[in-house]
Amino acid sequence: xxxxxxxxxxxxxxxxxFIEVSQALIYFQGSYLMQxxxxxxxxxxxxxxxxxxxxxxxxxxxxxxxxxxxxxELCWQPENFRYLGELIAGSRKMHVFHCxxxxxxxxxxxxEGEEIGVFLPQEIEEKQLYSKIRNSxxxxxxxxxxxxxxxxxxxx
Numbered sequence: 001x002x003x004x005x006x007x008x009x010x011x012x013x014x015x016x017x018f019i020e021v022s023q024a025l026i027y028f029q030g031s032y033l034m035q036x037x038x039x040x041x042x043x044x045x046x047x048x049x050x051x052x053x054x055x056x057x058x059x060x061x062x063x064x065x066x067x068x069x070x071x072x073e074l075c076w077q078p079e080n081f082r083y084l085g086e087l088i089a090g091s092r093k094m095h096v097f098h099c100x101x102x103x104x105x106x107x108x109x110x111x112e113g114e115e116i117g118v119f120l121p122q123e124i125e126e127k128q129l130y131s132k133i134r135n136s137x138x139x140x141x142x143x144x145x146x147x148x149x150x151x152x153x154x155x156x
Contacts, residue, residue, distance in 0.1 A: 018093035022065035023053035023144070024081065025152055028101040031120050032152065035073070035113040036131050036138060049117060049129045050144040053094075062095035074116075075109040076101075084151045089143045096151050124148050 026033040032051070039047045054069030056062055066081055078099035087094040101108075110116050115133045123129060127145060128137040140148075 018088070019091055020056040020062070020093045020095065021053050022056060022062045022069060022095045022097065023051050023147055024066055024070060025051055025084070025096065025098045025147070025155065026070075026078075026101055027098065027155060028105070028118055031118045032124065032148075033101060033105075034117045034119055034124075034129065034140070034144070035110070036115040036117060036129075036133075037113050037141075039114070045141045048139050048141045048144075049119075050141040051147060056095070063097070066095075066097045070099075073110070073112045075111060076103075076107065087143075087147055087150050089146055092143060094143060094147055096147055098151070098155060121148075121152065124152070 034049045035052055037043065037045055037048050037050060052070060052073050054065055054072070056065045060068070063081065063083070067077065071077055078101070081097040081099045084096040084098050087096060105116065105118065108116060115131055117129055117131070119129055124140065124145070127140050129140060130137050
């Protein structure tokens with residue numbers, strides 16, 4: 001009886017915990033690289049455009065995550081990443097990094113998602129981006145749009 005009563009007054013630490021994610025703003029010749037997410041059930045924001053990102057694994061730093069994710073998703077490693085800061089978006093804490101692609105797009109191999117897109121900041125502002133593969137417009141994820149608004153505009 002006492003244990004049940006105490007449980008009612010215990011603080012729920014999960015209310016302050018976040019799902020931590022590292023995300024990269026990859027700059028290429030005045031534009032940003034984005035990924036059209038797969039159209040699969042069970043994934044977050046299927047069929048939306050987003051910046052390349054991944055969840056931080058146990059005992060992994062945000063910087064280790066972004067290096068791993070970019071290698072896994074694009075089979076590529078930039079010269080370096082610059083940490084831009086954090087953005088809280090609902091239950092997610094986004095650790096945002098910036099790098100530049102100095103090679104050609106053709107040197108990348110997309111391993112996750114449907115398509116790599118290269119978009120000017122003005123296009124991203126529209127929140128609907130064109131897929132050359134599907135010949136149609138698709139929305140940008142809210143989180144990626146928030147990251148762009150907070151960090152991407154200052155990089156130009």
